[in-house]
Amino acid sequence: MPARLAAPEPTWAVDIDVVVLGSGAAGLSAALAARPVRDVLLVTKDTLDAGSTNWAQGGLAAVLDPGDSLESHVHDTLAAGADLCDESAVRTLVAEAPTAIRYLSRLGAAFDESSHDHLALTREGGHSHRRIVHAGGDQSGAEVQRTLDESVRLAGVRVVERAFALDLLIGRLADGRRAVAGVRVALLDETGAVESVGDVTARAVVIATGGFGQVFASTSNPPAVTGDGVAIALRAGVAVTDIEFIQFHPTVLWTGPDATGQQALISEAVRGEGAVLVDASGARVMAGVHPQEDLAPRDVVAAAISARMAQAQGGVDDHVYLDARSIGAEFEKRFPSITASCAAEGIDPTTDLIPVAPAAHYVCGGVKADLDGATDLVGLYVVGEAACTGVHGANRLASNSLTESVVAGTRVGRALSWSLPLKVEAVDDERPAALLSADLRAELRSTMSKYVGVLRSADGLSTAADRLARLEEKTDSAVEPSRRSFEATNMLTLARAVVAAASARTESRGCHRRADAPESLDTWRRHLYVVDSDATVVESP
Numbered sequence: 001m002p003a004r005l006a007a008p009e010p011t012w013a014v015d016i017d018v019v020v021l022g023s024g025a026a027g028l029s030a031a032l033a034a035r036p037v038r039d040v041l042l043v044t045k046d047t048l049d050a051g052s053t054n055w056a057q058g059g060l061a062a063v064l065d066p067g068d069s070l071e072s073h074v075h076d077t078l079a080a081g082a083d084l085c086d087e088s089a090v091r092t093l094v095a096e097a098p099t100a101i102r103y104l105s106r107l108g109a110a111f112d113e114s115s116h117d118h119l120a121l122t123r124e125g126g127h128s129h130r131r132i133v134h135a136g137g138d139q140s141g142a143e144v145q146r147t148l149d150e151s152v153r154l155a156g157v158r159v160v161e162r163a164f165a166l167d168l169l170i171g172r173l174a175d176g177r178r179a180v181a182g183v184r185v186a187l188l189d190e191t192g193a194v195e196s197v198g199d200v201t202a203r204a205v206v207i208a209t210g211g212f213g214q215v216f217a218s219t220s221n222p223p224a225v226t227g228d229g230v231a232i233a234l235r236a237g238v239a240v241t242d243i244e245f246i247q248f249h250p251t252v253l254w255t256g257p258d259a260t261g262q263q264a265l266i267s268e269a270v271r272g273e274g275a276v277l278v279d280a281s282g283a284r285v286m287a288g289v290h291p292q293e294d295l296a297p298r299d300v301v302a303a304a305i306s307a308r309m310a311q312a313q314g315g316v317d318d319h320v321y322l323d324a325r326s327i328g329a330e331f332e333k334r335f336p337s338i339t340a341s342c343a344a345e346g347i348d349p350t351t352d353l354i355p356v357a358p359a360a361h362y363v364c365g366g367v368k369a370d371l372d373g374a375t376d377l378v379g380l381y382v383v384g385e386a387a388c389t390g391v392h393g394a395n396r397l398a399s400n401s402l403t404e405s406v407v408a409g410t411r412v413g414r415a416l417s418w419s420l421p422l423k424v425e426a427v428d429d430e431r432p433a434a435l436l437s438a439d440l441r442a443e444l445r446s447t448m449s450k451y452v453g454v455l456r457s458a459d460g461l462s463t464a465a466d467r468l469a470r471l472e473e474k475t476d477s478a479v480e481p482s483r484r485s486f487e488a489t490n491m492l493t494l495a496r497a498v499v500a501a502a503s504a505r506t507e508s509r510g511c512h513r514r515a516d517a518p519e520s521l522d523t524w525r526r527h528l529y530v531v532d533s534d535a536t537v538v539e540s541p
């Protein structure tokens with residue numbers, strides 16, 4: 001794979017204390033927390049609200065009900081993570097979650113209330129209590145995004161939109177260790193063409209570029225979520241871990257066999273309010289599958305749906321249905337966005353069954369980092385969905401990710417206020433640069449959805465590896481640099497990393513399911529690391 005993204009030579013330079021890449025909950029929280037003390041530049045490749053944060057429906061998990069307990073939230077998170085969570089990271093997240101919610105409320109987030117001064121709490125899959133804070137019914141992420149956007153602007157963070165982070169600038173400390181010197185950035189026009197390229201030098205670079213659902217043809221993630229930051233880290237030789245654990249949301253709105261791109265999510269909270277999954281013959285999908293039935297953890301529900309689709313009950317093999325009719329007239333008030341998405345397809349959830357299917361939704365793995373964002377490379381910090389802090393293990397508990405983005409973002413911002421890494425000079429990077437043509441994105445995405453989806457097998461993964469290798473042969477230094485070709489190259493880097501890790505893990509655990517190795521094995525209670533852009537998998541970083 002190319003060691004760098006091919007782009008025009010830099011023609012400008014900026015020097016700053018901290019540069020944050022990405023403007024979702026994680027990046028905005030980091031910028032906001034660092035800003036009172038540091039000069040902060042926030043670079044984001046589209047508009048501020050283009051990431052997943054703005055789309056989150058269900059809400060943010062935190063223990064706020066006196067009848068609930070931190071221990072119970074820890075227990076549920078560890079249970080979902082299938083023996084791969086880092087328990088101390090989970091305990092820190094759970095302990096700081098209530099403060100994160102109060103912090104957002106003080107910044108102006110209008111969370112839904114059940115009575116004056118009491119936040120309304122709902123339940124989602126895998127949670128044993130009602131502990132999900134939400135806003136505008138199912139517009140929780142949009143409220144978090146709006147609140148943080150405003151706060152960041154008011155705090156005086158310098159924001160550059162349509163600025164695409166390409167690759168890290170690397171230098172050396174006096175003791176010879178590699179360290180981050182900054183980041184190379186392409187400024188884009190409205191069509192995604194490159195206007196100019198420049199170098200932002202900084203003492204700290206915070207990657208907060210989100211996950212990579214767009215690597216799959218069927219996904220709930222918006223178009224901007226192409227995993228650029230994780231690919232940047234791989235090209236810089238920073239270890240990525242747990243990358244095989246991709247959570248497939250069990251229920252996106254199924255709009256036809258040819259639908260691609262971002263698909264509307266039908267939040268788990270709909271099942272939390274009483275909806276049940278049925279197949280085309282009307283039989284319940286989750287009855288007898290798991291004690292929590294329709295509120296079982298997501299991997300269990302997605303696998304049960306995939307297995308039921310494979311049986312083609314009632315002659316239907318590519319979707320099942322959500323029966324939400326019991327919610328009645330309350331549905332529209334509680335779930336306004338979902339009501340609108342259904343209406344656009346001519347579906348009335350109070351009288352009709354909602355067709356649904358699983359789709360790539362959340363990446364549990366990412367760049368190996370702690371909850372303060374620190375990585376193995378001096379000066380590089382990674383937060384939010386781009387990071388793997390050990391909080392999610394092999395499977396994320398619903399609504400822990402927005403909470404993690406705010407908690408980790410705030411922690412890294414605060415840590416950088418206290419101290420910054422030493423400044424280093426960038427060394428010229430002479431490694432070969434190339435790009436994958438944007439025309440090949442569709443082939444890449446359909447390969448991933450077809451062979452690396454909910455149920456995987458050695459044969460399917462090997463077919464995927466061959467097809468991706470053929471795409472890699474087509475990377476070329478002559479491909480026109482643009483947002484879409486930069487993204488295509490990053491998507492290929494990640495697709496290869498996922499396939500390599502998923503092939504190596506010959507068991508089923510959390511949201512990595514192998515049809516040819518259906519059991520979880522004690523010998524596999526360990527992490528895998530991908531350490532470079534050529535998808536080299538190792539057992540310790």
Ligand SMILES: Cc1cc2nc3c(=O)[nH]c(=O)nc-3n(C[C@H](O)[C@H](O)[C@H](O)COP(=O)(O)OP(=O)(O)OC[C@H]3O[C@@H](n4cnc5c(N)ncnc54)[C@H](O)[C@@H]3O)c2cc1C
Pocket residue numbers: 021022023024025026027043044045046047048049050051052053054055056057058059060061140141163164165166208209210211220221222224225226227228229265361362383384385386398399400401402403405
């Ligand atoms: C439909 C949907 C519903 C969800 N519901 C929930 C929920 O209810 N609760 C929950 O906890 N989680 C939910 N999630 C997951 C959650 O939204 C994400 O995990 C979380 O928002 C990630 O935040 P982030 O800041 O890490 O990344 P994002 O919000 O995805 O932001 C990434 C940012 O990086 C920018 N960027 C990307 N590449 C580059 C680049 N090369 N250069 C510069 N900028 C770049 C993007 O434009 C964007 O601004 C949901 C996700 C989706 C898609």
